[in-house]
Amino acid sequence: MIELDFSKGNGLLPAIVQEYDTGDVLMLAYINEEAWNRTLETGEAHFFSRSRNKLWHKGESSGHVQKIKAVYADCDNDTVLFQVEQLGGAACHMGYKSCFHKKINKNGDVTIEGDKVFDPEKVYGNE
Numbered sequence: 001m002i003e004l005d006f007s008k009g010n011g012l013l014p015a016i017v018q019e020y021d022t023g024d025v026l027m028l029a030y031i032n033e034e035a036w037n038r039t040l041e042t043g044e045a046h047f048f049s050r051s052r053n054k055l056w057h058k059g060e061s062s063g064h065v066q067k068i069k070a071v072y073a074d075c076d077n078d079t080v081l082f083q084v085e086q087l088g089g090a091a092c093h094m095g096y097k098s099c100f101h102k103k104i105n106k107n108g109d110v111t112i113e114g115d116k117v118f119d120p121e122k123v124y125g126n127e
Contacts, residue, residue, distance in 0.1 A: 005078045006033050012048055013078055017091065020069040020083040026091035027099040029058075031080065043068050045082055062123045064088030090117035093124065 004013060012030040019026055029047040031039070034055055038046040042057075045066035049056040059065030066084035073080050092099040095116035103111045 002073055003077065004033075004036060004073060004080070005076065008078045012050070013080060015045075015047060016079070016081045017045065017066060018081060018083050019086055021085075024098055025100055026066075026084070026086060026097070029056075036080075039068060039071075039082070045084060058091075059087065062088060062090075062093070062118070064090055064118075066091070088118070093120060095120045095123075 006013060009030075011032050013032075013036075015029050015031045017026045017029065018024065029045075030050060031046070032048040032055075035046040035048045038055065038057070045058040045068060047056045047058060048054070057065075065087045066082065067087065068082055069085055070083040071080060072083075086097075090097050092101065094101075095118045096114055097117055098114070101113050103113050105111060
C-alpha cells in the first residue's frame with residue numbers, strides 16, 4: 001500500500017479531480033488521512049473542508065457524487081489525482097461542470113465558460 005506524505009501541508013494534501021472519460025479538470029480540494037481512507041473504503045471522493053474544518057463527502061448535499069475510477073500519486077507522494085465519474089453533471093458548488101469555469105484573458109478580464117448545470121440556490125438553499 002502506498003504511503004502518502006501527510007507530514008507536508010499540516011496534514012493536508014492537494015487532490016486534483018479529473019473527469020475520467022473526458023480528461024476535464026473538475027476541481028482541486030484537499031485530503032487528510034481520514035478523507036484518503038474513506039475514499040479508498042467507499043470508492044467515492046471524500047475531502048477535508050478547510051473552511052468548515054471537517055471531513056466532506058463530495059455530493060453529500062447536492063447528490064453530485066464523484067465515483068472513483070482511478071487514483072494516481074505524484075512522484076513525492078504528496079499530491080493525488082482522482083479520476084472520477086461525476087454524477088449529476090457538475091462538480092462546482094456554483095452550478096458549473098468544473099470549478100475552473102473562469103477564463104482569465106490577457107487583459108485581465110474574466111470570461112465565464114460553459115453554462116450552469118444546476119441552480120445552486122435550489123440545491124443548497126442559503127447555506
